[in-house]
Amino acid sequence: xxxxxxxxxxxxxxxxxxxxxxxxxxxxxxxxYPAIATxxxxxxTRGTTRRPSVFAGLDNYSDLFADPTxxxxxxxxLIYAGITIPxxxxxxxxxxxxxxxxxxxxxxxxxxxxxxxxxPMIAAANxxxxxxxxxxxxxxxxxxxxxxxxxxxxxxxxxxxxxIIIVTIWKESGFFMIxxxxxxxxxxPDLREAARIEGAGRWTYTRRILLPLxxxxxxFVFVNAMINSVKLIDHLFILTKGGxxxxxxxxLYWIWEMAFxxxxxxxxxxxxxxxxxxxxxxAVIQFRLVxxxxxxx
Amino acid sequence: MTAQSPxxxxxxxxxxxxxxxxxHDLSIDIPRGSFVVLLGPSGCGKSTTLRLIAGLETADxxxxxxxxxxxxxxxxxxxxxxxxFQSYALFPHLSVAENIIFGLKVRKTDxxxxxxxxxxxxxxxxLEGCEDRKPSELSGGQRQRVALARAIVAGHPLCLMxxxxxxxxxxxxxxxxxxIRDLQQRLGITVVYVTHDQTEAMSMADIVILMKDxxxxxxxxxxxxxxxxxxxxAAGFVGSPPMAxxxxxxxxxxxxxxxxxxxxxxxGIRPEDLNLSTDxxxxxxxxxxxxxxxxxxxxxxxxxVAIAGTDGxxxxxxxxxxxxxxxxxxxxxxxxxxxxxxxxxxLRHAQATTDIAAxxxxxxxxxQTSPSTVSTx
Numbered sequence: 001x002x003x004x005x006x007x008x009x010x011x012x013x014x015x016x017x018x019x020x021x022x023x024x025x026x027x028x029x030x031x032x033y034p035a036i037a038t039x040x041x042x043x044x045t046r047g048t049t050r051r052p053s054v055f056a057g058l059d060n061y062s063d064l065f066a067d068p069t070x071x072x073x074x075x076x077x078l079i080y081a082g083i084t085i086p087x088x089x090x091x092x093x094x095x096x097x098x099x100x101x102x103x104x105x106x107x108x109x110x111x112x113x114x115x116x117x118x119x120p121m122i123a124a125a126n127x128x129x130x131x132x133x134x135x136x137x138x139x140x141x142x143x144x145x146x147x148x149x150x151x152x153x154x155x156x157x158x159x160x161x162x163x164i165i166i167v168t169i170w171k172e173s174g175f176f177m178i179x180x181x182x183x184x185x186x187x188x189p190d191l192r193e194a195a196r197i198e199g200a201g202r203w204t205y206t207r208r209i210l211l212p213l214x215x216x217x218x219x220f221v222f223v224n225a226m227i228n229s230v231k232l233i234d235h236l237f238i239l240t241k242g243g244x245x246x247x248x249x250x251x252l253y254w255i256w257e258m259a260f261x262x263x264x265x266x267x268x269x270x271x272x273x274x275x276x277x278x279x280x281x282x283a284v285i286q287f288r289l290v291x292x293x294x295x296x297x
Numbered sequence: 298m299t300a301q302s303p304x305x306x307x308x309x310x311x312x313x314x315x316x317x318x319x320x321h322d323l324s325i326d327i328p329r330g331s332f333v334v335l336l337g338p339s340g341c342g343k344s345t346t347l348r349l350i351a352g353l354e355t356a357d358x359x360x361x362x363x364x365x366x367x368x369x370x371x372x373x374x375x376x377x378x379x380x381x382f383q384s385y386a387l388f389p390h391l392s393v394a395e396n397i398i399f400g401l402k403v404r405k406t407d408x409x410x411x412x413x414x415x416x417x418x419x420x421x422x423x424l425e426g427c428e429d430r431k432p433s434e435l436s437g438g439q440r441q442r443v444a445l446a447r448a449i450v451a452g453h454p455l456c457l458m459x460x461x462x463x464x465x466x467x468x469x470x471x472x473x474x475x476x477i478r479d480l481q482q483r484l485g486i487t488v489v490y491v492t493h494d495q496t497e498a499m500s501m502a503d504i505v506i507l508m509k510d511x512x513x514x515x516x517x518x519x520x521x522x523x524x525x526x527x528x529x530x531a532a533g534f535v536g537s538p539p540m541a542x543x544x545x546x547x548x549x550x551x552x553x554x555x556x557x558x559x560x561x562x563x564x565g566i567r568p569e570d571l572n573l574s575t576d577x578x579x580x581x582x583x584x585x586x587x588x589x590x591x592x593x594x595x596x597x598x599x600x601x602v603a604i605a606g607t608d609g610x611x612x613x614x615x616x617x618x619x620x621x622x623x624x625x626x627x628x629x630x631x632x633x634x635x636x637x638x639x640x641x642x643x644l645r646h647a648q649a650t651t652d653i654a655a656x657x658x659x660x661x662x663x664x665q666t667s668p669s670t671v672s673t674x
Binding site (some may be wrong): 197199 | 351352372379386388403638
């Protein structure tokens, strides 16, 4: 083989590694190493000065499954994800379709929809804390006007999780709308005109042309929404702190509680590993299943 | 409605956009089964006219009739027409077959009929074997044919085409031009075709409608447009290389039509009507010019000349002509070949043109036309 060609090949490989190196180093330091360390940590008992930590195998995991709080938190998070993901995607799409149409004050509508995204979650939570305040809050003021009794929205187990869910949807829809808006703008207007000439109405066009073409964006938004449903818990600190009686507690908040309020880091580590595992599996399924039915340009 | 009535009637239609573009008080009659080309530079309103016929734009005022029915405010899908877009507007996520039958499916056509019509459209456009491919897996020419197949599959009597060839390379364009023309004649449909390419217009059209600034400049068959351009604009737009347009003041007096002050006239001459002589003495008359360059194209040579006080002209000479830049030449022409236009309005002076021809045939340079018979078009 030509030496020059071989040299060039090797040089190209070297370039490749050099280009990947910075990202690889950062990822190793801040993602891969912590994940593996967590996995390792989750296999040991909690160490104290009198009883140093010893290898415990999967004991931490079986403890978790035996804990009723685990099942409450897991089902809370399932409900939370099951509602926030589809609903915020639906609102995002609806708002994007509207904000993309030729309407007066279009840019005002767009920025109005986007405002909740700019607000820090903590600020948004404080805002909603005011909305939800029994008797004095905006919501009770309005329902009170129609003669309803004041409700402690965040303070009772029946409504706490739902209240949290509404805040999340309000916060996320505007963010996802931006992705849909960007995607809508890449769809040439010719397609709509061609469909119109072929006799397709607004609904047929949306269903047969627009939604399939937005599918890549929907997948992206879906994955993001799913990650957020596990990741985004800032508002819990302000609104409910997981209460009452764990009614609005989500997985990550519980992990935080275990690790930093009860200083039980091995169980927190075990829970973290479970979350990582679940998210990984779901991501694989998502991409496998949905990609087959998606058209990428 | 009699059979003689036009298939499409556009009656003093206006559609003005904020930028000032659009069409103004436009009236066109298009006979059934004809191939009509809307020709013009960009921004002349030709695409707007097409979109008005399609129903993608709504007329501010005026009336549009298709096949005797008033469709001014009818939605596109109810007008019984199809359209080929410049970008083809194929649905990228659907296969070729799905793209073609999209309209039939939307209109809930019978399954068996869809099948036969699809097979027919595929065979007419030579797309058999590509049914299951996505548009992204097709070449430019194939995509163009899918767009064409989608346009003819429903069997609408009217097909609108918006610069359908502009995304193809030159060689393919030539072939498809012929295919489209053949298809139109075989199916007997009416085609309204928009282009800015005068070669396309000349080679395909039964009727060319030349537009400028939202108004019709001239309408007629291609030969009429070429041989008797109604305006200086039409003269300059149709033909390649374009007709040379010179101010009459740059010409010697004896070639001018009598009875018109030279400062009011523009003289036009087609490149092929220009004779070029390097020996001024051999010609009875001629205007002097300097060669600035030449282009050899095989069967012919274009010679570019500069004439004092003008933008220059082009002569089209048969075969290969050796002539170096800087050569002093003398230009002459058969007088009947000259076109005269009003300098101010750009309109053709029909009278001046016939007069100058008459002057030559009678061989009298002193021939006088009484001013009363002189008229402008």
